[in-house]
Amino acid sequence: MSERIIQGSSMNYVSVADTAKKWNMSERAVRNYCAQNKIPGAFITGKTWNVPKDAVKPSRANAGFSAPKTLLDILKTEQTAKISGGIYHKVQIELTYNSNHIEGSRLTHEQTRYIFETNTIGFAGESMNVDDIVETANHFKCIDMIISRARYALSERFIKELHLTLKGGASYARRDWFAAGDYKRMPNEAGGRDTTPPEEVSAAIGALLAEYNAVKEKTLTDIIGFHARFESIHPFQDGNGPVGRLIMFKECLRNGIVPFIISDEMKLFYYRGLHEWNSEKSYLTDTCLAAQDAFKKYLDYFRIGY
DSSP: OOOOEEEOSSSEEEOHHHHHHHHTSOHHHHHHHHHTTOSTTOEEETTEEEEETTOOOOOHHHHTOOOOOSHHHHHHHHHHHTOSSSHHHHHHHHHHHHHHHHTTOOOOHHHHHHHHHHSOOOOTTOOOOHHHHHHHHHHHHHHHHHHHTTTSOOOHHHHHHHHHHHHTTOGGGGSTTTOTTSOOSSOOEETTEEOOOHHHHHHHHHHHHHHHHTOSSOOHHHHHHHHHHHHHHOOSSSOHHHHHHHHHHHHHHHTTOOOOOOOGGGHHHHHHHHHHTTTOTHHHHHHHHHHHHHHHHHHHHTTOOO
């Protein structure tokens, strides 16, 4: 196949695909080189990188750079480089939309995507709940937090910071009783079930974290089990579900396990699994495994190994 030449002002440029063939490497690796400014003269037009025809393949030994190998590495690279249209972009939109919809958000998938991609609202003629918009923007920040700190052990401080980031700025968060970033002050229920009393929450979370962090090589079952117990404690006045699902995603990344997104369509199966966890663990486990299979399709599309 003949080389595709892109005419520039002072030199010729070729596509990422042709550069990858010439250098005997993946197109993703070439794009990562471009995003990391490892190829002098490369520039982006829309979503397409243009590579100088005479560019020299960067030396990994000299540059100290290697193409990301794990999903977490790829997410961090795309997050830092602000790459659009990749797996990081996909996770931001799908995890935010589905997690918020489970909690009752009325924003559509398209509206969620638009807010992430443009950082604007711009929906003329529609009435929208301000808190839905605030929590959507906040959830994007939370995903950045779990990616940036994925390799750190889970801590009480981090969990509270996630909650503060998620709920900060919402109208109800300004009320004295809400306590954004801190544990609940009033008893609450989860799906009609009793949860841990406010005065016992700190000790319950401390014990849960101590037991969980003592496990050196965590499995998917360990992560799901942590989530089920976290939700039964229900430590915050509101927002326990989104925080808990963010924690699951983070811990999968940390332990080299394919993460997953509980979709809005899985909501009833997910709730049943949480409700029945102590007596029958297969309901929640099977729901999470189905969600994991769906996420593997994303990885297959973006050609990311697992």
